[in-house]
Amino acid sequence: MKKALKISEYYHLINHGPCVVVSSGSVPKNEINVSSIAWLTPLNDDPALVIICVASTHYTSKLISKYKEFAINIFGGKHLKTIKICGSVSGTKENKFKKAGITALKGKKTSVPVIKEALATIECALYNKKEYDGINLFIGKVLHAEVEKDLYKSHLNTAKARTPHHLGNGLFVIDGKNIKI
Ligand SMILES: Cc1cc2nc3c(=O)[nH]c(=O)nc-3n(C[C@H](O)[C@H](O)[C@H](O)COP(=O)(O)O)c2cc1C
Numbered sequence: 001m002k003k004a005l006k007i008s009e010y011y012h013l014i015n016h017g018p019c020v021v022v023s024s025g026s027v028p029k030n031e032i033n034v035s036s037i038a039w040l041t042p043l044n045d046d047p048a049l050v051i052i053c054v055a056s057t058h059y060t061s062k063l064i065s066k067y068k069e070f071a072i073n074i075f076g077g078k079h080l081k082t083i084k085i086c087g088s089v090s091g092t093k094e095n096k097f098k099k100a101g102i103t104a105l106k107g108k109k110t111s112v113p114v115i116k117e118a119l120a121t122i123e124c125a126l127y128n129k130k131e132y133d134g135i136n137l138f139i140g141k142v143l144h145a146e147v148e149k150d151l152y153k154s155h156l157n158t159a160k161a162r163t164p165h166h167l168g169n170g171l172f173v174i175d176g177k178n179i180k181i
Contacts, residue, residue: 002120002146010050010145011042012156013074013120016175018163021073021086022052023113024063027106032113034096035060036087038166040072048142049127053135059091061136068126069110070140073118074147077162077174082117084170109143119161120147 005012014020020040025032037060039053052072054061064070075082085100097104097113104113107123114121124140131137151161158175165173 001149003149003152005145005147005152007048007142007145008045010048010122010142011045012152012154013122013145013147014040014042014050014072016156016158016163017041017165018074018175019083019166019172021075021083021115021118022054022060023071023073023104023115024060024067024069025113026067026069026111027104027113028111029067031063032097032104033059033063033091034073034086034100034102034113034115035091036083037072043139048145050122050124050140050142052138052140054138056131056134056136061138064126064136064138065129067111069107069112070124070126070138071107071110071112071114072122072124072140073115074120074122074161074163075117076119077164077172079117080164080172083164083172107144108146119151119163120156121145 043049103116
């Protein structure tokens with residue numbers, strides 16, 4: 001069971017820099033895709049803006065440019081295989097939802113697929129796009145953010161969520177302790 005966050009709190013779900021799965025396309029138009037993304041950052045909380053970096057050649061770039069929406073799906077460390085599958089084959093070649101065994105649901109505030117098995121999801125409308133040497137910076141305006149109820153109380157409990165963080169070359173660290181300073 002997920003709870004909705006205040007839009008301005010969306011960044012609590014990615015402030016710690018997890019490797020995520022970005023979904024794109026349109027559920028009603030039956031054109032959907034998912035891709036692993038390690039390069040992303042909150043840009044602002046009010047208005048709530050977030051940046052993802054996606055290679056221009058990727059199918060994900062094509063679908064975000066076409067439908068002007070995307071969603072950021074946050075997984076726990078148990079789903080490393082999902083991240084591997086979504087990050088190693090193009091959606092033009094394979095149905096990654098099927099291959100990874102994940103379920104696409106229509107977003108609450110967008111037409112993009114959101115992943116049922118994710119711990120949390122941030123739905124965005126495309127706010128701006130800028131290309132630098134083959135990489136698209138997609139700036140999303142957050143329309144909805146939700147997270148499993150037992151993982152969030154004013155912040156994401158990463159000790160429970162155990163989010164994966166990509167170190168490079170297929171190596172990950174799984175989040176653990178929360179420490180208050
Ligand atoms: C752990 C991991 C992190 C990745 N991070 C990014 C990223 O931040 N940006 C990017 O463009 N590609 C990234 N990739 C590569 C894409 O996920 C991969 O090329 C994918 O197959 C593209 O799929 P698509 O063509 O269906 O969009 C990553 C892959 C892995 C395994």
